[in-house]
Amino acid sequence: MNDILSKTDEIVKKAKALGVDEVIAKTTFGRYRQVRFSDNQVDITVAWNDYVTDVALAWKKRVVATQIWNFKDVDANLKKLLDLAKVSKENPMFGGFAKGNFRYAKSKADKKLRDLENLTDYAVEAINAAEKEAGSKTESGGILFTKFEDVYLVSSEGPVVVDSRSAIELSIRAFSQREASGHGVECSSTLKDFGPARAGKKAGEIARLAKNPRAGDEGVYDVVFDPLIFGSLLAVWASMASAFRVMVQLSVFVDRLGKEVAPEIVTLKDNPSAYSLANRVFDDEGVPARENVIIDHGVLKTYLHNTSTAKIFKTETTGNAGLVVPTPWNVEMNPGDMTKDELLKEVKQGLYLTNTWYTRFQNYAKGDFSTIPRDGIFLVENGEIKQSLKDIRISDNALSLLINIAGVSKERQHVHWWGEAEPPSLSPYVLIRNVHITKSR
Amino acid sequence: MEEDIVDYALEYAKGKEVEYAEVRAQRQVQERLMLRSGILEAYVSAVDSGFCVRIIADGGIGFTSTNKWTREEAKEIVNLAFRYAKLANRKEKIVFAKERGVETKWTVDQKEKMEDVSPEEKISEFVDIDKSLSSCGVNVVATMSSCTIDLISKYYVNSEGSRISSFIPKIGAYVFITVAENGKTEQASEQFGYSGGWEAFHKWKITEKMIHDAKVLKDVITKGKAIKPGIMDLICGPEVTGIASHESCGHPMEADRITGREMSQAGRSFIFKGGPYWIGTRIGSDIVTIVDDPTIEHSYGYYAYDDEGVKARRRYLYKKGIINEFLHNRETAAKLGTTSNASSRSVNYDREAIVRMANTFVLPGDATEEELIEDVRYGVYMKSFTEWNIDDKRFNQRYVGREAYLIENGALKHPVARPVIETTTPKFWTAVDAVSKNVEFDAATCGKGDPAQGIPVYTGGPCIRLREVYIK
Numbered sequence: 005m006n007d008i009l010s011k012t013d014e015i016v017k018k019a020k021a022l023g024v025d026e027v028i029a030k031t032t033f034g035r036y037r038q039v040r041f042s043d044n045q046v047d048i049t050v051a052w053n054d055y056v057t058d059v060a061l062a063w064k065k066r067v068v069a070t071q072i073w074n075f076k077d078v079d080a081n082l083k084k085l086l087d088l089a090k091v092s093k094e095n096p097m098f099g100g101f102a103k104g105n106f107r108y109a110k111s112k113a114d115k116k117l118r119d120l121e122n123l124t125d126y127a128v129e130a131i132n133a134a135e136k137e138a139g140s141k142t143e144s145g146g147i148l149f150t151k152f153e154d155v156y157l158v159s160s161e162g163p164v165v166v167d168s169r170s171a172i173e174l175s176i177r178a179f180s181q182r183e184a185s186g187h188g189v190e191c192s193s194t195l196k197d198f199g200p201a202r203a204g205k206k207a208g209e210i211a212r213l214a215k216n217p218r219a220g221d222e223g224v225y226d227v228v229f230d231p232l233i234f235g236s237l238l239a240v241w242a243s244m245a246s247a248f249r250v251m252v253q254l255s256v257f258v259d260r261l262g263k264e265v266a267p268e269i270v271t272l273k274d275n276p277s278a279y280s281l282a283n284r285v286f287d288d289e290g291v292p293a294r295e296n297v298i299i300d301h302g303v304l305k306t307y308l309h310n311t312s313t314a315k316i317f318k319t320e321t322t323g324n325a326g327l328v329v330p331t332p333w334n335v336e337m338n339p340g341d342m343t344k345d346e347l348l349k350e351v352k353q354g355l356y357l358t359n360t361w362y363t364r365f366q367n368y369a370k371g372d373f374s375t376i377p378r379d380g381i382f383l384v385e386n387g388e389i390k391q392s393l394k395d396i397r398i399s400d401n402a403l404s405l406l407i408n409i410a411g412v413s414k415e416r417q418h419v420h421w422w423g424e425a426e427p428p429s430l431s432p433y434v435l436i437r438n439v440h441i442t443k444s445r
Numbered sequence: 446m447e448e449d450i451v452d453y454a455l456e457y458a459k460g461k462e463v464e465y466a467e468v469r470a471q472r473q474v475q476e477r478l479m480l481r482s483g484i485l486e487a488y489v490s491a492v493d494s495g496f497c498v499r500i501i502a503d504g505g506i507g508f509t510s511t512n513k514w515t516r517e518e519a520k521e522i523v524n525l526a527f528r529y530a531k532l533a534n535r536k537e538k539i540v541f542a543k544e545r546g547v548e549t550k551w552t553v554d555q556k557e558k559m560e561d562v563s564p565e566e567k568i569s570e571f572v573d574i575d576k577s578l579s580s581c582g583v584n585v586v587a588t589m590s591s592c593t594i595d596l597i598s599k600y601y602v603n604s605e606g607s608r609i610s611s612f613i614p615k616i617g618a619y620v621f622i623t624v625a626e627n628g629k630t631e632q633a634s635e636q637f638g639y640s641g642g643w644e645a646f647h648k649w650k651i652t653e654k655m656i657h658d659a660k661v662l663k664d665v666i667t668k669g670k671a672i673k674p675g676i677m678d679l680i681c682g683p684e685v686t687g688i689a690s691h692e693s694c695g696h697p698m699e700a701d702r703i704t705g706r707e708m709s710q711a712g713r714s715f716i717f718k719g720g721p722y723w724i725g726t727r728i729g730s731d732i733v734t735i736v737d738d739p740t741i742e743h744s745y746g747y748y749a750y751d752d753e754g755v756k757a758r759r760r761y762l763y764k765k766g767i768i769n770e771f772l773h774n775r776e777t778a779a780k781l782g783t784t785s786n787a788s789s790r791s792v793n794y795d796r797e798a799i800v801r802m803a804n805t806f807v808l809p810g811d812a813t814e815e816e817l818i819e820d821v822r823y824g825v826y827m828k829s830f831t832e833w834n835i836d837d838k839r840f841n842q843r844y845v846g847r848e849a850y851l852i853e854n855g856a857l858k859h860p861v862a863r864p865v866i867e868t869t870t871p872k873f874w875t876a877v878d879a880v881s882k883n884v885e886f887d888a889a890t891c892g893k894g895d896p897a898q899g900i901p902v903y904t905g906g907p908c909i910r911l912r913e914v915y916i917k
Contacts, residue, residue: 378837
C-alpha cells in the first residue's frame with residue numbers, strides 16, 4: 005500500500021474507531037493545466053495543483069460529508085463531521101455504501117499528460133489549421149486543457165482501489181467573419197491520439213462555409229446534427245437517466261422504464277472507458293465503472309444508480325455514484341449504417357446544425373425546451389448545403405427529438421465542450437425529422 | 446490563511462522581471478444542505494483554502510494556484526506562473542490600466558451569525574418548507590431544495606502596493622417544485638441569495654413564496670389559456686425585467702466579450718468597435734436606465750473592492766436608452782483606453798478574476814404597477830419566467846412566462862399558459878414606454894468562465910411596460 009493510500013485508509017479506520025457505521029474516503033491529487041487563447045494569441049496559461057480527500061460517512065442513516073486538504077487535520081475534521089451526523093436528520097432512503105470486494109479494470113492513464121508543461125504549441129497548431137481552411141483573416145479563440153489525477157479510494161465496506169485518470173482536450177472557435185464561425189473540438193485520454201489540427205481544421209471548414217449568413221426562417225425542418233451539437237443532446241438525455249433526476253421530476257424518463265422512447269436505431273449507453281475524457285475504473289463508492297445500456301434499440305432499459313437509488317428502485321447499482329447523486333460519465337450512441345453525406349441526402353429542405361448553447365427547459369418532466377444554435381447553421385436543399393444562416397432557435401421537446409431520430413451515421417466523434425456538451429460523449433451525425441425552429445420578431 | 450506565505454510569494458515574484466504580480470488568497474468555510482422531498486440527502490461541511498499567483502511578464506499572463514500552504518510551494522507556483530507568462534509569446538503585449546495601490550480592510554456584518562445557528566435548526570427550517578408545501582392544498586409531487594453557506598475571507602496583495610483583507614458571508618438557497626393536476630405537470634424554481642448572516646432566511650419568506658408558486662402552477666394547469674399569437678402590450682414583472690437586464694444589457698456590456706477574449710466560450714457581443722452599436726448609440730427608449738451596482742448592501746453580488754483591488758462603484762450601462770459604459774477589469778480597460786470600473790471577480794483562489802456583473806437592474810420610474818396595467822387595452826402581464834435564453838452575441842432572446850395573466854381594458858383576467866416573447870435586444874428595450882416605482886431583486890448565479898465560475902448576482906428592476914411586441 006503506498007503512502008497516500010495508507011493515509012486514506014487511516015482516515016477510514018479513524019472514522020470507524022469513532023463509531024461511524026460506514027465511511028468512504030477518496031483522495032485526489034490533481035494536476036491541471038490550461039491555455040486560453042483569443043484573436044490567435046495566448047491570453048493566459050494556467051496551472052492548478054490540487055489535493056483533496058473527500059470523506060462521506062453515515063451514522064444511523066445520517067449522511068454527512070467533508071473535504072480534507074491536509075492530513076494533519078484529519079482527527080479534528082472527523083470528530084466535527086461525526087458531531088454533525090449526530091445532530092443531522094435520518095435519511096430513511098439511504099441504502100448504505102456499496103459492499104464487497106470488486107475486481108477492477110487496469111488504469112490506462114497516459115503519464116505523458118502528467119509531465120506535459122508547454123501547451124502553447126498545440127494551441128498554435130490548431131489556430132494555424134483553422135487559418136489554413138478559413139483564410140488569413142481568421143480569428144480563433146479557445147482553450148487547451150490537460151488533466152492528470154491520481155485517485156485513491158478506501159471504503160469501510162470493502163473497496164480499496166487506486167486509479168489514474170488522464171485527459172487532454174482542445175476547443176477552438178474560428179471566425180472567418182464577424183458572424184461566421186465554426187467550432188471544433190479534439191478530446192482524448194492520451195497524447196498519442198490527440199490531434200489539435202483536426203479540431204482547427206473542422207472549425208475553419210465550418211467558418212468558411214458559414215460566411216455571409218442571412219437570418220433563418222421559422223418552421224419545421226429535417227435537421228442533420230453534427231456530433232458536437234448532438235453531444236449536447238446526448239448529455240441532456242443521459243443526465244435525465246440519473247435515478248435522482250427521475251425522483252425529483254427533472255427528467256422526461258419518469259415512469260418510462262421498459263417503454264419505447266426512441267426508434268430501433270437508437271442505442272444509448274454510458275461508458276467511461278479508456279478513450280474517454282471521463283475515463284475511470286470505479287465510481288465514488290468504489291464500484292467498478294462499467295458500460296450501461298440506457299436505451300436499447302429504442303427501449304428505455306435502466307436509470308443510472310448508486311447503491312441507495314438502486315435500493316429504492318429495487319435493482320443493482322450501475323456504478324454511477326457521484327459524491328451525492330448518480331451521474332452519467334461518458335455517453336455513447338451506437339453507430340448507424342449511413343455516412344454523413346447520406347444523411348444530408350435524406351434532407352430535401354432542412355438544416356445542418358453544428359453547435360448550440362444555452363439549453364433551457366420550461367418543464368423537465370414534459371421535456372419542452374429551447375436551445376440556440378451557434379457557429380455554422382446551414383440551409384440544406386436536396387442534400388446540398390445551399391446557404392449559411394443565423395439567428396434561429398430550436399424550440400422543441402426532448403422526448404420528441406429522441407422519437408424523431410431518423411438516421412445515424414457510421415462516423416462518431418468523441419466530443420466535449422464547456423458546460424454545453426457535458427458529460428463528454430461519443431457522438432455520431434444524426435438526422436432528426438420535424439424539428440421546430442423559431443426566431444426573434 | 447497564512448498571510449506571511451502570501452506576502453512571501455509576492456516578494457519572491459517581485460524579485461523576477463515582472464511587469465505586474467499579485468497574490469490572492471481565499472479561505473471559505475462551507476456548508477451545503479441538500480434535500481429531496483423533505484428528506485436530507487446530505488449535509489456537507491468543509492473548509493477550503495488556498496492562494497493563486499498572477500504574473501504579467503513580457504506582455505503575457507501566467508496564473509497558478511495551490512492549496513498547499515508552504516513557502517516551497519509558493520516559490521514553485523511563482524516560478525511556474527512566471528514561466529507561463531513568458532511562454533505566451535504575444536505580439537500584442539498585455540498591460541493593465543493604471544491603478545493606485547490600496548491598503549484597506551472591509552467586512553460584511555451578520556446580524557445572526559451563521560455559526561451561531563445549529564445544523565439542526567438549519568435542517569429543520571428546510572424540512573418545514575416541504576411540510577408546508579405538502580399541506581397547501583396543491584398536489585406538489587416532488588421538491589428539491591438546497592442551501593449554501595460560505596464564510597469567505599480573502600487577502601489580496603499586488604506589486605503596486607495593494608493590500609486588502611476582506612470577509613464576506615454569503616448564503617444562498619434554491620427550491621424546485623413540480624405540481625401535478627389533471628394528469629399534467631408544471632414546474633417552478635426559486636433562488637435566494639444574500640450577503641450577511643442567517644437573518645436572510647427569515648427575510649426571504651421561502652415557504653410563502655413557494656406556496657404562492659405552487660398555487661400559480663395549479664392555476665396555470667387548471668385555468669390557464671394559451672394566448673393567440675400577435676402584436677400586443679407586455680408588462681414585465683421585476684423578475685422578468687431583471688433577467689432581461691442581466692442577459693441583454695449586462696452581458697453584452699462586458700468588455701472582455703467586446704474585445705474578443707471570451708470569443709470561444711461565452712461569446713462576443715453585438716456591441717463592437719466599427720459595428721452599428723457602440724458607446725453613444727441608442728439601444729432603448731429614453732426611460733430605460735440600467736445599472737450594475739456592487740455597492741448595494743447585503744446584496745448577493747455585493748463587494749467593496751473587486752478581485753483586482755479596485756474600489757467598487759455603480760456603473761450606468763444603458764443610460765436613458767443610450768449605451769453608456771462597459772464593465773471593465775484592468776486588462777480590458779487598458780485595451781479600450783479607459784480605467785477599470787471594478788468589475789473583476791473570481792469565485793475562488795483557483796480561478797482567474799474576469800469581467801463580471803454584480804447586481805444589474807433597471808432604475809425605477811414614477812408610475813405605479815396599477816397605472817401600468819390600467820393603460821393596457823390588450824396584453825399580457827408576465828410576472829415571472831421559466832425557460833429563457835439568449836444567443837452568444839446577446840441579441841436574440843426569449844422569455845417564457847410562468848405566472849402570467851391576460852390584460853383586457855386595463856384589468857387582469859385569467860392566467861395565460863406559458864406566453865413567449867422572442868425578440869431582439871433593441872426591440873425589447875425600445876418598446877419600453879413606462880417604468881414603475883418599486884424595484885425588487887432576485888438572486889441568481891451567473892455563469893461564465895472556463896473552468897466555470899458561477900458567481901452570485903442580483904437581477905432586478907421595477908415593472909416595465911412594452912408597447913406592441915409580438916407575443917405567442
